[in-house]
Amino acid sequence: MRICWFNDNKLGLVDGALIRDVSAVLKVLPAPRYPAPKGDPLVANLEIVLMAIAATTPTVSYRIEDVRLLSPIANPTKIIGTPLNYLKHVEEADDNRDVFTMRYQGSIEEQGLFLKATSALVGCGEGVRVRFPTRRTDHEMELGVVIGKMGSNISEAEALSHVAGYAIALDMVVRGPEDRSLRKSIDTYAVLGPWLVTADEIADAGRLAFSLSVNGKVRQASNTAHMILTVARQISWASRFYTLWPGDIIMTGTCEGVGPVVAGDVMHCEIEGIGAMDVRVSAAD
Numbered sequence: 001m002r003i004c005w006f007n008d009n010k011l012g013l014v015d016g017a018l019i020r021d022v023s024a025v026l027k028v029l030p031a032p033r034y035p036a037p038k039g040d041p042l043v044a045n046l047e048i049v050l051m052a053i054a055a056t057t058p059t060v061s062y063r064i065e066d067v068r069l070l071s072p073i074a075n076p077t078k079i080i081g082t083p084l085n086y087l088k089h090v091e092e093a094d095d096n097r098d099v100f101t102m103r104y105q106g107s108i109e110e111q112g113l114f115l116k117a118t119s120a121l122v123g124c125g126e127g128v129r130v131r132f133p134t135r136r137t138d139h140e141m142e143l144g145v146v147i148g149k150m151g152s153n154i155s156e157a158e159a160l161s162h163v164a165g166y167a168i169a170l171d172m173v174v175r176g177p178e179d180r181s182l183r184k185s186i187d188t189y190a191v192l193g194p195w196l197v198t199a200d201e202i203a204d205a206g207r208l209a210f211s212l213s214v215n216g217k218v219r220q221a222s223n224t225a226h227m228i229l230t231v232a233r234q235i236s237w238a239s240r241f242y243t244l245w246p247g248d249i250i251m252t253g254t255c256e257g258v259g260p261v262v263a264g265d266v267m268h269c270e271i272e273g274i275g276a277m278d279v280r281v282s283a284a285d
Contacts, residue, residue, distance in 0.1 A: 001050055001277075004025035004195035005070040005123070011052055012067070014195050019067055020058035026097035028052045040075040040247025043148060043164050050198070065195075070123035072167055072196035073146055076247040078178045079116040079190050080238050081171055083180070084108060084110075085228050087254025108229055113134070113238055116171070116251070124193035126207045128172055129284040130263055131186045136175040139261055141212040141220050141269050143205065144169030144192050145231055147248040151254035152239050159235035162244065166205060167199040168269050168277055187284075192249060194277040202273050210271040214261060222255035229253075 002014035003022075012019040023084055028048050029041055042049060084090045085108060097196040122128075130137050148164025170191035174186045184190075200210070212219040229237070234250055261267065270276040 001053065001198045001201070001233045002071050003053070004161070005074060006062075006067040009056070009070070010061075013058065014064070015061075015212060017064055018061045018190050019064055019066045021062070021075075022053050022056055022058050022075035023059040025049060025052035025056055033142060038077055039245035040073055042247075043146065044246035045072065046148060046164055046246075046281045047143070048200075064203045068074040068123075068125035069194050070125065071121050071192045072194075073192060073247050073249060075120070076118055076121070077245045078242065079118060079121065079249045079251065080242070081116055081180075081184065081251045082108065082234050082253040083111050083114065086222060086226050086255040087228060088222075088226070090211075091256070092238060094133045107177065109237075111281075113241070114181045114184070115142070116181065116190045119184050120187055120190035121249075122188045122191055124168075124191060124279045126188065127280040127282055128170070128261070128267075129188045129282050130261075132174050133263070133283060138173050138210060138258045139177060139214070139219070139264075140171040140265055141210060141256050142171055142232070142251045142254050143208060143210065143224050143271060145235070145250040145252060146196060147250070148199070148246055150243065150245050152243040154236050154244070156236045156238040158201070158231045159232035160205075160234060163199045163231075164246065165196045166202055166271075167192050168194065168210075168271050168274055168275055169195055170269065171248070171251045171254060188250075191279055194275055201224050208272045208274070211269070212257070213268045214259070214265050216268075219259050220255055220257035226251070226255065227257060228254060239246070
């Protein structure tokens with residue numbers, strides 16, 4: 001199943017070229033309380049939400065192109081990034097140290113995972129706003145993995161059972177000498193969309209073709225088969241350091257071809273089995 005948040009926080013079921021309004025099923029979620037439990041409440045209760053959607057007959061539908069798609073995950077406790085997870089991107093970074101700097105070297109395990117602020121999270125319909133126009137802002141397209149149930153010290157063998165679903169992710173970054181997490185946590189610099197595809201629809205997350213173009217010109221094109229660390233290994237490794245909660249997002253690393261964008265650009269992203277999305281770039285207010 002494919003579900004999304006759209007317009008003024010309506011819940012949608014993606015049905016071909018239509019989005020069907022299934023907001024009425026939100027009544028199956030537990031009543032909010034304070035302090036709120038950790039994790040995204042919809043993802044934490046995804047099974048009963050999907051059952052309620054399957055049992056309903058939506059009466060209001062919209063064409064996909066007529067709605068504003070928000071992030072399919074509203075309340076992650078964290079967004080985890082995996083650096084340099086494709087060999088050709090490692091080589092690209094080594095060949096362009098004037099852009100990527102000498103700050104981060106060594107293997108993925110030596111560098112460690114990093115965190116992006118949850119306040120950076122937006123949907124494809126919200127777009128990217130360039131905060132520092134005199135500095136270079138780059139696109140980094142990735143497979144986004146959404147955690148479905150709480151876990152800590154998860155084994156690789158059990159890791160994929162903790163996945164709720166997948167989405168397209170853009171790990172935007174402003175280049176410079178500061179810590180990676182700071183430069184990747186700017187408002188709108190974590191794009192997730194266009195919707196959440198539940199894990200049962202993806203037979204093998206380790207064999208998905210993906211691509212990104214800017215203004216119609218392809219810049220990034222690869223396959224998740226080229227990851228250095230598999231999705232399962234990333235989940236397991238992350239869970240050694242952090243308890244993973246429903247709705248947590250892992251951005252699994254980008255391939256070669258990262259490059260700058262400026263206000264007025266349109267990024268078109270596609271991942272096999274998930275779909276496609278357009279993300280517009282504008283100047284920050």
